[in-house]
Amino acid sequence: MSKLPPYLEKPWNVYHATLKVPKDVQSFIGRKKFYKSLETDSVGEANIRKLPVIAEWKTQIKVARAAQKDGQNLSVDEQVAYYKGEIERNFKGYEADGLMLVHDILDEKYLRNHNQQDMTVIPARTDTTDAEKKAAYTILNRVSGDWTATHERVDEFIAQAQYTPQTADECRTNLRLFCDRFAVFEVISEEQVEAWILELLQGLQLRTVKKKIGFVRTYWNYCKKRRYTTANPSAVLTDSMYPKVQKTKATVTEVVKAKRKAFTVDDYHKLLSAKPDDHALCDLIRLAAYTGCRREEVCSMPLRNVLSDR
Incomplete structure (x- = not known):
């Protein structure tokens, strides 16, 4: 047994x-x-x-x-x-x-x-x-039992979500921000969430804030579905919370500038020369550059997948 x-x-x-x-x-x-x-x-x-x-x-x-x-x-x-x-x-x-x-x-x-x-x-x-x-x-x-603390079910939610370790850490960090701001589900209003979003936007891009709220929405829906809370996330977390962005030439230019740009060959050599004595890091940089793998893919690659002909 x-x-x-x-x-x-x-x-x-x-x-x-x-x-x-x-x-x-x-x-x-x-x-x-x-x-x-x-x-x-x-x-x-x-x-x-x-x-x-x-x-x-x-x-x-x-x-x-x-x-x-x-x-x-x-x-x-x-x-x-x-x-x-x-x-x-x-x-x-x-x-x-x-x-x-x-x-x-x-x-x-x-x-x-x-x-x-x-x-x-x-x-x-x-x-x-x-x-x-x-x-x-x-x-x-x-x-x-009329109110439910927002932090009570975080560990349970992340355990059942089967996230990758990196996503689980990101989810936990964002939910901690939410729980620190709002103690219980039942008294959260759309206006309060909107004010929180505006504060987050002072230092973050809109898409980043939406991702944070996405974790909150998924967690809240989980608690509602399991009847841990009677508060309805759909009545609070609405699209109207986000500020309207007018598509002007200036805003479009800002979005384009904010997008991640590809590394150039010069950037590649600068990265290698920045830490010439760190052989492990340089090998990772070379591997990422020549394979196109992401950081988590490179770091999780088992040795059995590295063959002599590749």
Whole structure:
């Protein structure tokens, strides 16, 4: 029997994700082991579905350790994991009551000053910042499942996309930019994306920006299709986001100048003379020049494909 991949078990015909809880937080978390059905009999699909599950469990372990230390602040992600864990442990079957308790805790901690309430009004807190109030709303909506963090499914998406390593890195970089800019899917507006695009265009070509948005659109569609979010990318990521470019003589000339030009023979010799002692690099330059291969094609070429007659 072949060995199962890490964090997977298959007690019957369905794969389950599993993770042992460290001894130092077992009493806090209330169990010795995390265990969850992935609802698939495909090992490939299970390897993809386990990623966000394991990530959330590891965050809960981190939060449990932090909660045992006084005065340590938790991030939004860590607070979401903490409250989700508390509801799962202490309000099984009564999740609505647990969510109401989370609402009351966040309301009292960040939003309203319950110590100064009168018969009709609970005044807003003045000792918390707007960022803290916004974070409280985000935490509550993510714990309830109404909002989905944009970064939650990035690893899962890239794993199933079967990109080449280079494309996977490019995708991850662009999605990180998107996630840093927009925390949750459900509150993103077309106007906000349009403003982001205009900022990107300050230093990038339009086609480059469109490629970045292409990664975002594909990822968002994936999350929508899998029902990780109810937000519809088609309602936000539209063609009207991009600025209209008038085809004048000046703009056409600019586009032509921006296009990549072929290397000349002089350029080839300059490249070789720039690093004459780096024999490996010079060999790669010669190989690329005489074969027309791209960088990734040259670097991934196995020796068995290099024959003496070629």
